[in-house]
Amino acid sequence: MADQPQKTVERATSQSAALAAAMPRLVLEARRIASSVQHGLHGRRRVGTGENFWQYRRFVDGEPAARVDWRRSARDDLLYVREREWEAAHTVWIWPSLSPSMDYASGRLAPKGERGLIIAFALAELLVKGGERVGIPELMRPSASRRIVERMAEAVMHAPSGPALPPLFHPSPQSEIVLVGDFFSPTAQVGARIAELARTGAHGEVVQVVDPSEEAFPFSGRIEFRGASDGATLTVGRAETWRADYQTRLAAHREAIRAAGARFGWSFVVHRTDRPASELLLALHARMGAGGTAGSALAEAQPLEGAAS
Template identity: 50%
Template sequence: MALKPIGNARDELADQENWPNIIGEARAVADALPDLLVEASHVASSVTAGWHGRRRAGPGESFWQFRPFNMGEPAKRIDWRRSARDDHLYVREREWEAAHTVWLWADLSRSMSFQSRLSNTSKRDRAIVLMLALADMLAYTGERIGLPGITRPFSDRRAAERLADALTHLGRPDAFPETAPIQRFSDVVLISDLLDPVEDVAAWIGQVAATGAKGHIVQVLDPIEETFPFDGRVEFHDPEAGIRLTTGKAEGWREAYQKRLERHRAEIRDTARRAGWTYVLHHTDRPPAEPLLVLHSSLTGSAETLAQGDI
């Protein structure tokens, strides 16, 4: 549940009852995208520095690059049109088709807009940055990327920009993506606070796992949702269901709340692990590069087994 204490201006966001309609929410996301796209590009660049992609020459249909002709090769490999431009002979290489499809999804539902005084960014903005940065990194390694139910898979070095453009036309901000387009041998990445009922999360994991795809989950939480540093009279508000709950002594609820949140987290983590999925817990006061390192390693197979924990 997203938390909003009353009587403490440092923690307050815009009143959720005054939230705009779905169109207004989409506009808010669109307005933030240019800055988030720049941030994602910087994050992706810092993570991929020094890495080598999976793209290489080999059998396939897509053009990859021109390279100089080597003596002893069959003359039929020469691309005469390209070679006619200067005094050298060139060979047209095709890309080795090792790329597979990676479906990405950032939860943009209302609870994701929460931001406390303990973090410089909202959960929604961090989820978008992680998704766009991951798209940039996967495009660098030549993978096909898509938003389930929104775009078809594509391979493009401008993948992050294309996904950002698709988000500007997103309708209802659903917490979970459609499973119909997901097929066997693909990967699915969900970035969400996962504060939905455990049964709903488990049902979605089961649907994706049944397709034969492999999943990767990043649970994004604001640090205040973990520490529960509230005292006195506080009102808690669930922006998804519109439920309000007021307590006169919030400090008396701290221990029970933290135990319930840990139990909720553990159930989701265990469900993901039973399905053979990657699970990462990320807090918005931590650098976005941390979960990206785990995700990229899992997706590219650079590490068969990773310690899955809190980041």
């Protein structure tokens, strides 16, 4: 066990190099996907008590005269009110898992981690173009920069590996949180972390990214399974005899996560890496578009058609 720290460092260094090499491709792919689904999407700006100007509208009889923008009204014979954006729902926190377990891929499919980053980047691109600010918990403060994808990529590069569960942080009650990972940690731990974040009052979406083999369990014969984080191994003589029990436990695990989020109006969806990222992005953006009124609807949300088991 004396060489365990060295192996950990070597594994982290390898992961960092692989992520650095893949990042330009992931950024381009995220922008391409965001561009392909942007047509027809509407922004999520809403009138409210924020600081940023949104639009002018006609003055309505009965409103306080103090609300009139006299400079704008002086341009013609009509009275106008200067409306500001609703800052309360103007921040979306996106957490893409950088856990070693996200490096897994079967066949010619891309690793789960790459798909998770593409989803996070593309969603951020759409949200910023719709007037939102996007941040990464503990890595990047909320920003509405036009270069949001590059800023997120740079932030991720400074933390190339991380825990399997999102960090505890304290978003405002009107914020939204999007968690993207495989969530194969112990069921109780996943549910507890979702509950801790949801108790802040923020709305949330949990996206479980999986490789198809993690659902089908296609293994047979003598197989050695190796833990992604600790390198622990488990050798199975007839792996096919484990399939039914594995799938039953996976279904129960997902149902527990879904129930943990539903208590607070959070949604839970499953996305497989053999499905187009645009499928998930469209449905996720539509769900988030409901904003603060989506509580009961999100609680009833089912996995995305074509992107879930």
